[in-house]
Amino acid sequence: MKNIPEISFWENKVLQIKGFQFFKLEELITDDLKPTDHSPYLPHRLNFQAILIIEKGEVNHIVDFKVHSLKKGDVMVIAKGQIHAFDEASEYRGYLVVFSEAFMQKYMAQSTIAQINHLYNYFLVQEKIHNPYYNQFLSNKLKEELKSSSSSLPNIIGALLAVYLLKLSEENVHLATISTNNKYLDYFNQFKLLVEENYSKTRDAKVYASDISISYKHLNEVCKGVVNTTAKSFIDNYVILEAKRLLVSTSLSVKEIAFVLGFDEPTNFLKYFKKHIKLTPVEFRKTLA
Known part of the structure; x- marks a missing residue:
């Protein structure tokens, strides 16, 4: 590609x-x-x-x-x-x-x-x-x-x-x-920035909650209030979006993309991607080729 x-x-x-x-x-x-x-x-x-x-x-x-x-x-x-x-x-x-x-x-x-x-x-x-x-x-x-x-x-x-x-x-x-709940938005923006910077290192929402000094429960409240989803789902959605972008905008192999995204084993990435998209990475790439 x-x-x-x-x-x-x-x-x-x-x-x-x-x-x-x-x-x-x-x-x-x-x-x-x-x-x-x-x-x-x-x-x-x-x-x-x-x-x-x-x-x-x-x-x-x-x-x-x-x-x-x-x-x-x-x-x-x-x-x-x-x-x-x-x-x-x-x-x-x-x-x-x-x-x-x-x-x-x-x-x-x-x-x-x-x-x-x-x-x-x-x-x-x-x-x-x-x-x-x-x-x-x-x-x-x-x-x-x-x-x-x-x-x-x-x-x-x-x-x-x-x-x-x-x-x-x-x-x-x-x-x-x-926008009226600036505190929620502030926390969410901190969380989003950390995810963008560290998603290849960790997909653990509890780690991100600790990094912005709030509880895991509070982080879920923030995410539900701002994007109507849990912190874990937000992280998963972000990783999947980045995976899609890499599949479409680069010629990296699926194995290489798995490592870029922080997966220890390509098979784990395959299972993760198919769980969320119902297609394998190769099948998704072919739909946009």
Whole structure:
């Protein structure tokens, strides 16, 4: 299987604003913009944040192996590190906004970043949001402002994105509810970060609870309150997602992936993967080949 590269900004194009791009979706497959190192219709990993806005019609968009049906007025945020693919059978009409973490840090207030951070935390939510009014507001303002050559343009674009993302977060009632319990969210973010850093070393939820100085019972309460699952299930889901990503985006053998994920024996990984996915790793890889 051919490796799928991380997708960055087009290196051969001069950017009006460093770390920011704004595209019409239908232009992404023209000769001018079509990438040469990958197919947009095959799974590829982003190394930036993205906002997918559907202006007309209906499409099926794939994010981390799940198909999302999007229609006019829908928007989906796609986080850095996620794998996504355009559906070749769908006619995309709308916009794609992409920006780097460096752009966010430079042109958005830290308090704003903290408040919208959960939008790009794909374990909190990975669903479409219907937001036609502000979608139109953002696309119209971006088109208007990007005609300018003002030295303040990056700050203006950063402010527009901040307002839009804040409004987007308000549209999601579930996230708004979670955000009111900052202590739960703080603990969950600590837990998630530790899992991301150490999942190949341990899958024991009790170890993570100890690391953030709360009881195992309390950690389960936090996870159930934020992502509606137990701490153990969260860890398992994360490991399986990473396994899927490795199977799709690398040419590593199943044995090599097992060791990368921290399994002592490849057979243990095979049993673990099949228990959760009902397919062997090889069977899963073939479904996306």
